[in-house]
Amino acid sequence: MAPNWKALAPHRPLDPGEAGYVSPPSGYAERVARLVETGTSTVLVGGPVGVGKSTELARIASLLRDTRVACLVQLDRYENIRRLTADQMLLRLAGKIVEYASATLRIRPSMSLVAALSGAGVASPSVLGGMQMPAAPFTGSPLSLLQAARDEVTRRAHGLRLAVICDGLEKMPESAQSLEVLATLGQLGDDIDIIAAVPWFVAFGAAEDIIRPGALFAPVPVCEVDGPQGPRGCRFLADILAERLGMTPGALAAAERARPGLAQVVELARWSGGLPRTFLQLAADAAQYAQIRRGDDWPDERDLADAVSDQRDSFRRALLPGDTDAIRAVQGTDGREMELDRKIRLLARGIILERQRGDRWVMDVHPLVLQLLGGSRGA
Amino acid sequence: MREPGVALAGALARDEGGLAIVTCPDLDLRDWLVREVESLAPTDADPFRTSSVADALREPNRMALLVPNDEAEVVRDLDACRDQALNPPRTQPIVLFLLRQGDGHRVLATEAPSAWSWASGSDVDPEKLAELDIDAERAAFEQDTGSAPEAWLVPWRAGRLPRTQENYTQAFWAMTLERS
Numbered sequence: 001m002a003p004n005w006k007a008l009a010p011h012r013p014l015d016p017g018e019a020g021y022v023s024p025p026s027g028y029a030e031r032v033a034r035l036v037e038t039g040t041s042t043v044l045v046g047g048p049v050g051v052g053k054s055t056e057l058a059r060i061a062s063l064l065r066d067t068r069v070a071c072l073v074q075l076d077r078y079e080n081i082r083r084l085t086a087d088q089m090l091l092r093l094a095g096k097i098v099e100y101a102s103a104t105l106r107i108r109p110s111m112s113l114v115a116a117l118s119g120a121g122v123a124s125p126s127v128l129g130g131m132q133m134p135a136a137p138f139t140g141s142p143l144s145l146l147q148a149a150r151d152e153v154t155r156r157a158h159g160l161r162l163a164v165i166c167d168g169l170e171k172m173p174e175s176a177q178s179l180e181v182l183a184t185l186g187q188l189g190d191d192i193d194i195i196a197a198v199p200w201f202v203a204f205g206a207a208e209d210i211i212r213p214g215a216l217f218a219p220v221p222v223c224e225v226d227g228p229q230g231p232r233g234c235r236f237l238a239d240i241l242a243e244r245l246g247m248t249p250g251a252l253a254a255a256e257r258a259r260p261g262l263a264q265v266v267e268l269a270r271w272s273g274g275l276p277r278t279f280l281q282l283a284a285d286a287a288q289y290a291q292i293r294r295g296d297d298w299p300d301e302r303d304l305a306d307a308v309s310d311q312r313d314s315f316r317r318a319l320l321p322g323d324t325d326a327i328r329a330v331q332g333t334d335g336r337e338m339e340l341d342r343k344i345r346l347l348a349r350g351i352i353l354e355r356q357r358g359d360r361w362v363m364d365v366h367p368l369v370l371q372l373l374g375g376s377r378g379a
Numbered sequence: 380m381r382e383p384g385v386a387l388a389g390a391l392a393r394d395e396g397g398l399a400i401v402t403c404p405d406l407d408l409r410d411w412l413v414r415e416v417e418s419l420a421p422t423d424a425d426p427f428r429t430s431s432v433a434d435a436l437r438e439p440n441r442m443a444l445l446v447p448n449d450e451a452e453v454v455r456d457l458d459a460c461r462d463q464a465l466n467p468p469r470t471q472p473i474v475l476f477l478l479r480q481g482d483g484h485r486v487l488a489t490e491a492p493s494a495w496s497w498a499s500g501s502d503v504d505p506e507k508l509a510e511l512d513i514d515a516e517r518a519a520f521e522q523d524t525g526s527a528p529e530a531w532l533v534p535w536r537a538g539r540l541p542r543t544q545e546n547y548t549q550a551f552w553a554m555t556l557e558r559s
Contacts, residue, residue: 049496
């Protein structure tokens with residue numbers, strides 16, 4: 001059967017409980033869920049674009065559902081994150097907590113609460129369904145509505161603690177308004193666990209403490225695809241590919257073996273630098289070349305080479321004057337000497353990748369960028 | 380070598396509901412490229428032009444040809460709203476037209492990692508079109524198809540050739556090589 005390459009959808013993360021999740025070698029989501037269950041109440045999630053933050057957050061939400069009212073709020077699916085205000089965020093959280101409680105925990109929210117949320121424009125249609133709204137609904141500040149939603153839901157969930165898993169805030173620009181949003185998130189109360197994706201600027205400087213003092217910043221690690229740990233990382237990415245194509249890993253490997261000259265999954269994995277989105281983009285791109293050029297279901301080595309060139313061009317366009325020398329200088333170091341703005345910009349794009357090697361963190365250069373700089377992959 | 384037509388067709392088709400970026404050398408060629416992409420779009424893509432990210436997101440089942448008046452603002456908005464393309468899931472791409480040396484590319488490189496990542500590998504620069512050896516490419520086209528580009532385009536324009544992905548790509552390529 002021909003594989004459905006459209007199903008790769010590189011830009012689509014998995015939702016909580018959705019089939020097809022593949023655990024990364026780091027076991028990130030399991031680790032964070034354990035930390036939260038043992039008392040770490042604030043975890044700030046970082047990492048380069050395409051590393052899988054959204055999928056890992058969804059997984060964390062699934063893992064916490066036995067011990068928490070674990071509500072995933074994908075803010076960026078509803079709001080323009082650039083313009084997000086603290087009040088908009090509070091209202092959206094209130095609306096989603098009630099929607100989650102209704103849909104997943106089968107808790108029917110009170111009419112007063114639904115009416116108040118409806119008046120604020122954040123009651124979901126599934127919660128509203130057929131309710132007769134009072135003529136004069138309760139009104140209150142966004143913070144008081146959120147607290148009302150939290151208290152009603154946790155009481156009716158037999159006192160289970162609330163965990164808000166917040167996705168999308170990593171897209172906030174560095175501004176006074178963004179800092180206010182983050183500070184407001186931290187004011188939700190100690191009885192709420194917060195696991196939130198945050199922008200890179202939070203990881204450097206004083207912003208980390210603006211949410212809650214002692215918050216744990218935990219970047220999603222980029223898996224290794226070269227060196228001694230490389231085979232585990234490559235297998236992880238191959239398993240994602242197989243899942244999205246609806247094949248077993250064995251069937252994918254067999255298809256690869258059956259036709260000499262096909263693009264090799266391990267090559268795709270190595271060129272991706274360990275970033276799942278880049279890996280899926282390379283696979284989708286190579287498959288599209290095969291389809292357009294030959295009407296073939298499987299990409300060959302030339303298709304892969306051209307997909308690599310497309311990605312390399314994208315990385316090239318993201319480089320600014322001065323980056324080349326700075327990237328060469330930072331490779332293999334812990335990155336402390338790199339100018340902060342540049343470091344944040346390059347880390348956010350995965351142009352440089354922070355990797356844990358033994359007991360130290362080192363900056364690694366993405367293989368596609370390394371090639372642009374005249375180096376060889378895996379050097 | 381990546382044929383520009385194949386690269387463009389691939390960028391438009393590979394990621395359902397994704398973001399493709401067409402880089403334009405100047406505003407005149409931007410107008411031309413918008414028309415070309417419009418003519419290449421499959422019928423069911425129902426393409427429409429807009430200068431607004433909000434408008435583009437409101438039509439998830441149509442190919443949005445996003446031709447910005449203010450490139451920097453549009454790129455920032457795309458960066459901040461990217462995941463709205465998942466809610467509901469888009470079935471057609473957003474095609475963003477940016478000037479090669481313009482503010483849009485600058486903002487992609489400096490402020491908008493999410494939009495950059497979304498389009499990564501699907502940002503096509505027709506610079507290569509300008510570098511073509513037209514005579515050699517026309518000879519290669521004739522060898523591949525058995526017709527000169529102008530001759531191949533006659534049945535295509537008359538609607539006598541099937542609207543397959545392969546033929547759309549061939550049509551783009553033939554139009555690029557066509558002598559007026």
